[in-house]
Amino acid sequence: MENKLNNWENGRWIGQTLEVENGVCALPANKEYKLDYNDDVKLATDHLYAGVSNFIPKFEWPAYAPLVHAINTLKKDKNAVILAHNYMTPDIFGLIGDYTGDSLGLAVEATKTNASIIVQGGVHFMAETSKILCPEKRILIPSLRAGCSLASSITGEDVKLIKKKYPGLPIVTYVNTSADVKAESDICCTSSNAVAIVEYIAKKWNVDKVIMLPDEYLAKNVAKQTPIEVIAWHGRCEVHARFSSSDIKDMREENPGVVVLAHPECPPDVVSESDFTGSTKAMSDYVSKNKPKNVILLTECSMSDNVAMQNPETKFVRPCNLCPHMKRITLENIYECLRNEKYEITLSEALRKKAHKAVMDMINVDFDPLKGHFDPSLSATNVKVI
Ligand code: SF4
DSSP, X not given: OOOOOTTEETTEEOSGGGGSSOOTTOOOOOOOOOOOOOHHHHXXXXXXXXXXTTTSOGGGHHHHHHHHHHHHHHHXXXXXXXXXXXXXXXXXXXXXXXXXXXXXXXXXHHHXXXXXXXXXXXXXXXXXXXXXXXXXXXXXXXXXXXOOTTGGGOOHHHHHHHHHHSTTOOEEEESSSOHHHHHTOSEEEOTTTHHHHHHHHHHHHTOSEEEEESBHHHHHHHHHHXXXXXXXXXXXXXXXXXXXXXXXXXXXXXXXXXXXXEOTTSOHHHHHXXXXXXXXXXXXXXXXXXXXSEEEEESBHHHHHHHHHHOTTSEEEOOOBOOTTGGGOOHHHHHHHHXXXXXXXXXXXXXXXXXXXHHHHHHTSOOOGGGGSBOTTSOOOOOEEO
C-alpha cells in the first residue's frame, strides 16, 4: 500500500476536523499528564505503529505512544476493556480497542468479557445498550457530550403517544436510540436485521403494517425490501443524511470503475445509486470478500480508515462525513475516563428490564444475513412519516 497520508497537509488533518474536537487521529493535546516517550513506552508500543502508519505521521508517534501505553496499562490494572466502534478514529480503533465492530456487536461482546469495567468507545446510546445487556458491569463513557442526532430525535414519551395513536401496530425501534425509547418498544432492530425484524414482528402480530422508529431513511429503505407497510418517524442520522445521489454521480465520474457501498441510513435515492447497501459490518465484509480495486464507503469517515487498515490492497476514495458525536471520544478522554472511572452509565432496573426484553427479542430472531443486504434496484414505496 502506498504510504500516503490522506487529507493531511504539513502533518495536520485538513478534512472536516475543524468542525469537531478530534479528527482522524488528531494530535493529542499537551495536557501535562507527565507521560514520557521513554524506553519502557517504546518497548511496549513501537510495534503497534505499523498498523496506523497511514494515519499518524511518524514524527507524531512520540505524542501518541505514551497515552496508548498509559491506557493499556490502566486497562490491565483495573480489569477493564475498551469497546471501539467502527466510527472511532484509527488510533482508538487500532491501538487500544479490545473489541471492535458495530454497536450491537460490541454490546454482545461486552456480555462475554470477564472485565469489570467497560469503556465505551462510542456514543451514549451504545453505552446504554452495553448497560442494558451487562447490568453487573460498570459501563463508562469518556464524554457525556457524545450523543447522536437519531437518538435525540425521539423520547420514550413520544413512543407512548405513538402507541396510543396507532394501537395494535408493533413498534420496531432501531438500536440507535436511548434506553427509555427501547423500553417502550416491542422489539429492536439493527441495520443488519431490520428487514427480517419487520417481517418477523408483522407475522407474529398478524398485521401487514409496522411502525419503525426513529430513522426515516432506514425505514424507507426497509420498506422497499418488503411487502410490509412501514410507518416512519422523522429522525435522521446527520452524517448519512448528508450524502446525495448527485454526489455519487460526481464521484463515479471522477473515479471510473469505483464500487460504491452505502449505509441504509442514507437517503433512498443514494441507496438506489449504490452498488451495494448494508450495515457497517456488511460493508466491511463486502470489501474483505470482494477486494474491489477502488471503493467508496458512504458512511462515517473513520469507518473507511478502519476498513482500509484491514484491506491495504484496496484504494479508498473518501467522501468523508465525520460524526461530531463520535469524534468527542478521544485518546485523552479515554485515559481520563479510566483513570478517574467516570462517566458511569446508570439505569433504573425497571427501565433496563423493559429495554432488555426489546433487545433480547431481537437477538433471539434467527435471520438470514443476506436479508440485511438492500437491493438497490427495488423502487421506492409510499411511507407515511409521522
Ligand atoms: S453516525 Fe449518525 S447514527 Fe451514528 S452516532 Fe453519529 S449521528 Fe448518530
